[in-house]
Amino acid sequence: MTVQQSTAADQTIQASTGQSAELEHDTETTHPLTIINVAEVDDAGSAQIETQMTAGFLVDLHRRGLLTLTGNIRPAHQQDRLTGKTRSKVNKWTSELLDNNAIIGNISIRLNPDSSHYELWHDDETGHINMTIEEGVLDCAVDSLSRIKAILAAASNQLGSFDLDTRFQVRIWLLNNEQAAKVATIYNTRGDKVNDSTAKYAYSETREQELARKLVNGSRHLGQDNIEVLSNSVSASSNKLTAFNTVSKALEASWKGGPVSEADVEGQASWLIAAWESLVAARPEYGRLSTPKRREQRATNIASTAVVIYGLIGAMSTMYINRVDPETAFAHLADTDDEVDLFSWDNPRWTDAGVVTPTGTGDRRTTRNSFPTRQAASRILHEVMNLDRSATT
Numbered sequence: 001m002t003v004q005q006s007t008a009a010d011q012t013i014q015a016s017t018g019q020s021a022e023l024e025h026d027t028e029t030t031h032p033l034t035i036i037n038v039a040e041v042d043d044a045g046s047a048q049i050e051t052q053m054t055a056g057f058l059v060d061l062h063r064r065g066l067l068t069l070t071g072n073i074r075p076a077h078q079q080d081r082l083t084g085k086t087r088s089k090v091n092k093w094t095s096e097l098l099d100n101n102a103i104i105g106n107i108s109i110r111l112n113p114d115s116s117h118y119e120l121w122h123d124d125e126t127g128h129i130n131m132t133i134e135e136g137v138l139d140c141a142v143d144s145l146s147r148i149k150a151i152l153a154a155a156s157n158q159l160g161s162f163d164l165d166t167r168f169q170v171r172i173w174l175l176n177n178e179q180a181a182k183v184a185t186i187y188n189t190r191g192d193k194v195n196d197s198t199a200k201y202a203y204s205e206t207r208e209q210e211l212a213r214k215l216v217n218g219s220r221h222l223g224q225d226n227i228e229v230l231s232n233s234v235s236a237s238s239n240k241l242t243a244f245n246t247v248s249k250a251l252e253a254s255w256k257g258g259p260v261s262e263a264d265v266e267g268q269a270s271w272l273i274a275a276w277e278s279l280v281a282a283r284p285e286y287g288r289l290s291t292p293k294r295r296e297q298r299a300t301n302i303a304s305t306a307v308v309i310y311g312l313i314g315a316m317s318t319m320y321i322n323r324v325d326p327e328t329a330f331a332h333l334a335d336t337d338d339e340v341d342l343f344s345w346d347n348p349r350w351t352d353a354g355v356v357t358p359t360g361t362g363d364r365r366t367t368r369n370s371f372p373t374r375q376a377a378s379r380i381l382h383e384v385m386n387l388d389r390s391a392t393t
Contacts, residue, residue: 035068037129039118100162107144110142142180142187196232196245209248211255227241239289251313268320282331
């Protein structure tokens with residue numbers, strides 16, 4: 001079932017198979033606005049409205065001033081222009097809408113009963129329940145403003161590939177300002193967001209994330225037995241090397257292979273799996289250890305810390321780009337008895353670089369995982385393995 005706005009002066013939305021929004025009209029009338037084939041649902045302690053609308057109809061509502069981009073509680077939408085994560089999210093949805101494969105879910109818009117007049121009525125001919133809005137406009141006080149902005153952006157994009165007959169399930173919240181603020185707050189704060197390790201392991205949005213998943217699943221030294229996929233961190237009592245998000249973010253930040261096709265991903269993943277074999281041959285702690293052995297390793301050296309893993313991935317990227325044999329390069333990392341181990345907490349390289357710092361509690365130390373320290377770790381590992389870092393920076 002699609003939703004269509006008719007060309008009649010009362011702006012009836014017709015919910016019939018195969019129909020889509022008419023964007024060109026002879027008049028610019030606004031009210032009354034009749035929405036055909038709605039259903040009442042109970043939520044937030046009162047009745048709300050469910051219906052379907054096409055992208056074209058949502059665009060037309062906004063053009064006519066019947067749908068305003070106002071009321072949203074997110075600070076990013078209260079600025080003159082979008083920035084940061086909200087902008088990235090809108091841009092990604094816009095791109096996916098242009099490809100006609102976006103995952104949008106339900107769209108929420110709001111009609112304030114304190115400043116509007118509407119009625120629900122039964123059409124004896126069709127059997128539908130319809131909603132006629134005599135006064136008032138729809139807004140975005142509850143949710144969905146990012147998605148609506150993406151729909152508007154895709155519709156106006158010069159590429160012209162977005163199908164305006166795309167149907168969306170729409171909830172019309174009948175809430176005053178206080179009620180809308182409550183629902184919006186619950187929408188945006190209640191419940192725990194799925195952590196990045198779990199989300200990226202389940203589905204890869206980028207080629208680098210896909211590389212990380214194929215590396216972890218394909219290496220006999222990694223897998224879910226050695227990589228935490230349900231949390232962004234690893235418990236001090238765990239036998240696991242690190243969290244999946246650490247491996248994924250390191251590849252996203254440092255890998256210069258630039259995979260584009262599936263063949264690129266498969267080829268580079270195979271190289272990474274083979275390189276990890278060479279790494280474990282030189283440094284067994286990057287493979288699977290028992291819980292007592294992993295605890296001993298963490299107490300002895302910083303090899304399994306996130307900042308060092310970032311540095312290692314950066315070094316592996318250089319090996320791949322410069323066609324350096326990983327076995328030869330990683331041999332320089334092997335622990336020897338005649339000097340301080342490279343990854344030892346006591347190695348002054350890491351303290352001098354600011355990677356290892358005091359915690360402020362007795363003699364305890366920790367590692368700092370920031371952009372400068374990740375760069376420092378990468379630099380140290382490049383120097384130790386005689387890798388030309390200038391070719392990839």
